[in-house]
Amino acid sequence: MATIKFLGAAQEVTGSCHLVSAPGAGNILLDCGMHQGGDAIERLPTEQFLFEPAEIDALVLSHAHLDHSGLLPMLVHAGFNSPIYCTKATAELLEIMLDDAAGLYMRDLERENIKRERRGQPAVEALYNLDDVKKVLGLCRGIAYNQATEIKPHISVTLHDAGHILGSAIVQLDINERGQQKRVVFSGDLGKKDSPLMKDPTLLTEADVVLMESTYGNRDHRTMDDSILQLEQVLHETWEAGGNVLIPAFAVGRTQEFLFYLGRMHQEGKLDGWQIFLDSPMAIKVTKVYDRWLHTMDCEDVKALCERDRSFLKDFLPRLIASVSSEESMAINRIKSGALIIAGSGMCTGGRIRHHFKHRIWDKRTTIIFAGFQARGTLGRMLVDGMKKIKLFGDEFLVRARIETIGGFSAHAGQAALVNWSANFSNQPKIFLVHGEPEAQDALAEKLYSEKGISVTIPALRQSFAF
Template sequence: MAKLTFFGAAQEVTGSCYLLESPALGKILMECGMHQGGDAVDRVQDEKFDFNPAELNAVILSHGHLDHSGMLPKLVNQGFDGPIYCTQATRQLLRILLEDAWGLYERDLERENLRRERSGRDSIKPEYTEHDVEKVLRLCDGQAYRKAVKVGPDASVRFLDAGHILGSSIVELTLTEKGEEKILVFSGDLGNKTSALMNDPESPAKADIVLMEGTYGNRNHRSHQATLDQFRDVLHETWEAGGNVMIPSFAIGRTQEIIFHLGCLYHAGELDNWQVYLDSPMAIAVTEVYDRWLHIMDDEDVRCLNEANRESLREFLPNLRLCHTAEESMAINSVKQGAIIIAGSGMCTGGRIRHHFKHRIWKTENTIMFIGFQARGTLGRMLVDGIKEFRMFGDDFKVKARIETIGGLSAHAGQDGLIEWADNFETNPRFYLIHGEAEALDALSQRLWLDKGIKSEIPARGDCIAF
């Protein structure tokens, strides 16, 4: 009998973590994600494992985003020493993501310990080190899509394309217990079919258990054309107002999609005279990885690059300026108007975007454009919800900039896309809805039942099921 325990992203959007136990594979962890929002030191210190990492045989990772992978170094620090199965592209992206996260954690820890030293308090020891990050990368076993790989005495895994970000996967685990085959399918994060560069999510036909994400379980995105029209109109209106556009963007996926769409506007003669600044060393590095993997991406979008005689996303947008250093980032402050600033973090929990807010959020001619999900408790969510004033860097800031959400550029499937994916199974599996806020999962569960007759359950953290 297999047993599955939900340790994260259960009625919440971040911190994905699920423990699977079976005679067919021993103990395997699916995902090892970080909760997002708040100070890096607090996040890492507060994360606790409700299991012994040293007892795990392996980790299976659907994709590289930190809410799915960010606690891997801490897992290694506490004794995990097995393989980490993921796709080949995810393995390449993990180095960028985890090294960046380590740098932020190290700097925040140094600042916190300096404050503690001044007040006579004990310093905090790091929960993991740079050596743990390197060990995670050595343990990664990158696999091709659709190739069955043995992960236990009587278990195998296949990664199918989830269409979410580069390397993202739907995990298909096949277990054989006492001669009986059981299939668990974990959706990972399912992509939006209209996303630039990404292929449509694949649809496995057979499963006994399905874990399905429900980030947008309670709503749909705007149509693709309406989204692009809104995107173009907001840019033009801000240009006419003499302002600048700030785009808090996730380094993986959303940044590359924005560059692609800006490139399309440029080649259509519809980008006015904007100067575009990619102000994120991590996003720059990720974009280089995307360029190396263009051959596996959506054929139609790649053809747009080829028709423009461009072999990379960076070449596709000629007025793109890459800001590697802090000095290059600060130089943007002198640009009075006509700057599109793409900077992390995507939920405004840190990163260079907050420094651009400091100089521009209090000016009415400027626009902040959100293009991805904003989790509860983050500054991004508060701005989307209409906060008028907030505190940052020890100062109070009034929000006078225009706030726009371009929902159709999300990397996640909307409600209809999730239901369509769920309806493709031919074997009447048991559905468990995860990776979504409670109200989103409730709405998705109701639609699944009313529209398709699919029963589903919504586990809470710590719940355990047997199959």
């Protein structure tokens, strides 16, 4: 019988990795993501492949976020050499994401080894290098949505729009196991129905096995209208107080959505005098990729830009300044008030946002806006949970800044949308909840059973099931 083994994002949100094996058909890996939180030099050695990389026949990547793709360079370094199937937009974004992550990793590793040399300690060996990143990109096979593609004899994959970020996909695997047809559906990360840039997640009706994300399984988001009003109010109050705003944002998806809403506020005269800084070289590159895919997006305002051959980055929000160099980034810290700074990383685990915290988090006029899920163990989660002191770059800082969470900007489906998506399957498949913390999964499981009569399984790490 075919089996599915849960090797990551089992009763946790990050580290997506699931192995589908079918006798006579092969081993297919769904995602190969890293866990988020902590320093990469400390974290990566703890990431272990619970399979033999050279024995994987194909990999299907749901989307480009690092918690779904970040271990791909380590995978090829360990012997993986098979095709990686994803959408063409995901392949474009993946190059930016992996190059950036590798650059940060190599720089951190170099600094760590200089320290170790001074102490007479052995150097830390790199777990992958830039050649491995190039190899990953060379293995990518971009395929269109809704197009069945044979990836092995007896196995085909169809990618459906997940509505999460550009190129994100729901994965449908069709397996012919000795004449018997079996279908596995992996939701990846499902987006919201009211996302301004993305189309609604595709509703599927037939499957034997469903792997469904459950990040927000225990709650719904505020409506988009309420969230925009909250954003407008928070920005206006901070402007009146003479402060600055810091927005930790993922380079892919969240940043572009924020730019869209800020652009619309500018068009409507609701942006006061804010100067907007996009302080992330990676997010700037990603936004240019979004420019190239404007024609695929589900938004009349953006389509109008596309028809006039104008840029999402430059024309929709003329107050925007893209800060590429470290010198440009540091110059922002000399601004006393009126700076709205969007910088990575989204969970504050690294990137330029931590440098801006150093200069502003102790100032009570500062507002920090969180607009997405903050995983356990990350600095973002600690701040959302009310931590009053943090340590950055070896120094301790008081947290006097105003902390605001605006849930409606999340790129994930909320509880009601997850219930509706799973209830759309007409043939009662076996449903596994993945990509969620235990309390969220328990709440979603109870909701599915009480409202729809659907029983689900919450797998543990390394647990395997036959189907």
